[in-house]
Amino acid sequence: MLNNIEIDEILITEKQIKEKIAELGKKITQDYQGKNLVFVGVLRGAVIFMADLARAVSIPMIFDFIAISSYGAATESSGVVRILKDLDETIEGKDVLIIEDIIDTGLTLDYLVRILKSRKPTSLKVCAFLNKNSRRKAKVKVDYLGFDIPNKFVVGYGLDYAGKFRNIPYVFTLNPEIYQGELK
Numbered sequence: 001m002l003n004n005i006e007i008d009e010i011l012i013t014e015k016q017i018k019e020k021i022a023e024l025g026k027k028i029t030q031d032y033q034g035k036n037l038v039f040v041g042v043l044r045g046a047v048i049f050m051a052d053l054a055r056a057v058s059i060p061m062i063f064d065f066i067a068i069s070s071y072g073a074a075t076e077s078s079g080v081v082r083i084l085k086d087l088d089e090t091i092e093g094k095d096v097l098i099i100e101d102i103i104d105t106g107l108t109l110d111y112l113v114r115i116l117k118s119r120k121p122t123s124l125k126v127c128a129f130l131n132k133n134s135r136r137k138a139k140v141k142v143d144y145l146g147f148d149i150p151n152k153f154v155v156g157y158g159l160d161y162a163g164k165f166r167n168i169p170y171v172f173t174l175n176p177e178i179y180q181g182e183l184k
């Protein structure tokens, strides 16, 4: 499917992802028994993770989506975040679980948590597929985490570079000889 020369290193395999999803799904199923669970997926990166994770959760739940601007086509967070597409439904009185693809500086999530908290959900927690600790600028609590990764720009499994590679079912870094100068 992929041209092999585009890949530098595979960081997380399909098998590892599958196992982690099963584990997270089980935990969420236990923790949200009898609650009003709403998955709030952050478009577009979290779509693949959310679709798989939701199917590993076996209690009633609702999906909603929000889109926030972050990087545009660049690979560095600008720190400027705004809502591009808001939720369709109210979250007041709901048990909201934010589903994110990756937390890097934490600026995006920090902003999102603030906004959603002001809408008075019963509870508000965060589930992220990936976490990079090394570049954190805002303090954010991650309640459910897939994997900690080193400070590298990764793509695949929902994560993109200039809109590409979201459909690749594993997580990898791009060959610096091809993308040199564009990646930080």
Ligand code: IMP
Residues within 6 Å of the ligand: 045, 070, 071, 077, 100, 101, 102, 103, 104, 105, 106, 107, 108, 109, 152, 153, 154, 155, 159, 160, 161
């Ligand atoms: P933060 O505000 O720096 O935490 O940025 C979080 C957002 O930046 C994520 O939701 C991703 O869309 C994007 N992002 C951060 N690191 C990467 C990466 O390594 N690959 C692809 N997107 C990334």
Ligand code: MG
Residues within 6 Å of the ligand: 042, 043, 044, 045, 046, 070, 101, 102
């Ligand atoms: Mg994102």
